[in-house]
Amino acid sequence: MLDTSVKFFESAQAGAPTSTGQVGSLIGLLDACLVNGFGQVTVATLSVASDVATLTVSTGHGFTMVGNVGPVILIAGAEPAALNGEWRVASVTNTTTLTFATSEIADCTATGTITVKRAPAGWEKRYSGTNKAVYARTALDASPALIRVQDNGVSPSTAYTALIALYETMSDVDTGTNSTASSLRYIHHSNAANSTPMAWRLIANDKMAYLFIDQNVWKTAAAFGDLNSYKAGDLYSCVLNASNSAGATSPPIFYSLLSSSLMLRSYTGAAGVITVGGSSHSKSNAFSNAPQPYPSPVDNNFHAWPVEMWETAANVARGMLPGLWNPIHSQSSIPQGTIITDIPQLMGRTLFCQSVSGTNQFVCAIDITGPWT
Incomplete structure (x- = not known):
């Protein structure tokens, strides 16, 4: 990661x-x-497939890349709990979707009231x-x-x-x-x-x-x-x-x-x-x-x-x-x-x-x- x-x-x-x-x-x-941290928004969907997590929001996540470097985000409220914590964004697909690499998290669709913000x-x-x-x-x-x-x-x-x-x-x-x-x-x-x-x-x-x-x-x-x-x-x-x-x-x-x-x-x-x-x-x-x-x-x-x-x-x-x-x-x-x-x-x-x-x-x-x- x-x-x-x-x-x-x-x-x-x-x-x-x-x-x-x-x-x-x-x-x-x-x-x-x-x-x-700042810029917290509610996550619409968060799923993991083959060690890649895809996160979507409904109204815009507000995260952008700086050159080829993604922002560090902080996720909370997710189940499985292994998804909670800091992750460096690997790609920003558009204003509502981004991805990050995971490790040892089984393929899943997360549940819970999930939030994401820019990590402090x-x-x-x-x-x-x-x-x-x-x-x-x-x-x-x-x-x-x-x-x-x-x-x-x-x-x-x-x-x-x-x-x-x-x-x-x-x-x-x-x-x-x-x-x-x-x-x-x-x-x-x-x-x-x-x-x-x-x-x-x-x-x-x-x-x-x-x-x-x-x-x-x-x-x-x-x-x-x-x-x-x-x-x-x-x-x-x-x-x-x-x-x-x-x-x-x-x-x-x-x-x-x-x-x-x-x-x-x-x-x-x-x-x-x-x-x-x-x-x-x-x-x-x-x-x-x-x-x-x-x-x-x-x-x-x-x-x-x-x-x-x-x-x-x-x-x-x-x-x-x-x-x-x-x-x-x-x-x-x-x-x-x-x-x-x-x-x-x-x-x-x-x-x-x-x-x-x-x-x-x-x-x-x-x-x-x-x-x-």
Whole structure:
């Protein structure tokens, strides 16, 4: 069966939450994508034949493919119960029918009051308050760090700027230990205090999330979750990358922000927040800022490098950002939304090219197939 760990969410999807310039907007978006899922509809028929499940709805399921990658859906209420849970869609036949591969489920027609929705990334909302939330990752090998979001318009924030911080432990939505809160980071979910929806994308698994919001031509970008750490059993591998500027109209671009990412502790385990910075191919000191076009004239392929995070003070490499790639091509040859599948070094993977700057000048690439190993 296809891997279901990586989830791709965007504002254009059926039932998606909105990102606006109103307080609480970001928390609503994160709740829907990370914790609850969205776009639930009632299933008309669900049948299995020769390890292929066919699902139909009466009025439109709202699911679409991204290139050759199907959405991850969550089925509930079906009998046999083995059909309940997460599945990656293999094909979308039309607006009312889709299929997915099964294993060890006998041919059958399911019964029950069956629902299907876009599956969440598998996070937990540990604590909540009025326009405040604390999120935990549920992966068994995730670090214990918690991510706190304050989206209530309190100074120095505004109605369209949320504060985000890591905590080592928390006892409620406002109380915790060893935090990055002294070095404020911001997520600008709009560029004006109004109800105008912004385009957005969030790509995540149960340990890491990448968020992009088009508040000023895709200037808002953030990453929060665990590195693929070089240290075995790293309890402090969680990294926070978000704007270090309170101004929503001209926040730094994503790649520049990588130089001032935060972690709760050094690889030594000594208490105290540290700064970490990203490093990748020297011919591309920002995403897709290299001279060569795509495809490469040398081998007619796509070239990309991973992004490695280095501890600033210790000057040592801590680990890699999972699923994130730096295209070694000119942005003009891989514009926003380009889908790449012909990657010899990443066989079977699909990368989605996402703009991360105010002029669409810089583009990162994210693996939407999974798993992020």
